[in-house]
Amino acid sequence: MDYSEKWGRDVEEAVNLALVDLRLEREQVEVVVLEEPSKGFFGIGSKLAKVRVQKCSGDAKKASQAPTFTPAPAPTFTPAPTPAPVKEQAPAIKEAPVKKEYKEEKREVPAQPKAEAKSEPRPREEHSAASSTNIRIRPENLQEVTDEPALAFLKEVTEKMGLELSVKAMANEECLFFDISGKDSGSIIGKRGQTLDSIQYLTSLVVNKDSNKYTRVIVDAENYRQKREKTLEQLANRLADKVKRTGKSVRLEPMNPYERKVIHATLQKNPAVTTRSEGEEPYRRVIIEQK
Secondary structure: OOEEEEEEOOHHHHHHHHHHHHOOOHHHEEEEEEEOOEOOEOOEOOEOEEEEEEEOOOHHHHHHHHHHHOOOHHHHHOOOOOHHHHHHHHHHHHHHHHHHHHHHHHHHOOOOHHHHHHHOHHHHHHHHHHOOOOOOOOOOOOEEEOOOHHHHHHHHHHHHOOOOOEEEEEEOOOEEEEEEEOOOHHHHHOHHHHHHHHHHHHHHHHHHOOOOOOOEEEEEEOOHHHHHHHHHHHHHHHHHHHHHHHOOOEEOOOOOHHHHHHHHHHOOOOOOEEEEEEOOOOOOEEEEEEO
């Protein structure tokens, strides 16, 4: 056999394998690099070196093949020494930042005020909740009104919904209260009052459209607002006892802003637990935690 083609991790290894195969010395052969080796990116896409080693056939052929062999080892063997310094320097590069970060973490460990700073908004939210938990409760000093445009709007909406309901409107200087009653009142309330809240929002738009003074609008059905608030207060106290007993936080189901305020206000003065809200509307919910 006059030639041999071999693969290797680099050109030198491939040439040595071919020399063993041909049983010749380096001076007796001509080497042609068919494929240069490549390390790839972090080992991905790496390639082996491929060479063709053939027995010398004469001075003319040697001269023609010499340029092919001479430049090939140069790029192949030059990278070999470079990884060594990189590996030697790697520990030094890593050790310096690790020590620094460790020291910085020690300094930052006492920096617990950040967590307390996050909890600062809670008392303010609870304070505002305490002063506004009665915004949906039927106010006093109400007088019945019959010429209110929103009253006609509500009657029309309930009729188009196919519900048999009666609607009364009462007002004072700051508030307009609508009381809905009838056999279909459960349908107008909806699941957890969602339908009632939507109708209240639309009614508020009708009342305050093109008005210079804002009027608070409350739409209630079968005294649902007050019953719901008592239910939320009982729920808050029951869950607070559970948190105190187990030491585990409790996440309530998503609630509207008013119902979250009722929970916050109910537990504001509880010495064993604290409350906070998390999430985005309409999936924002209250978390009850142990102090």
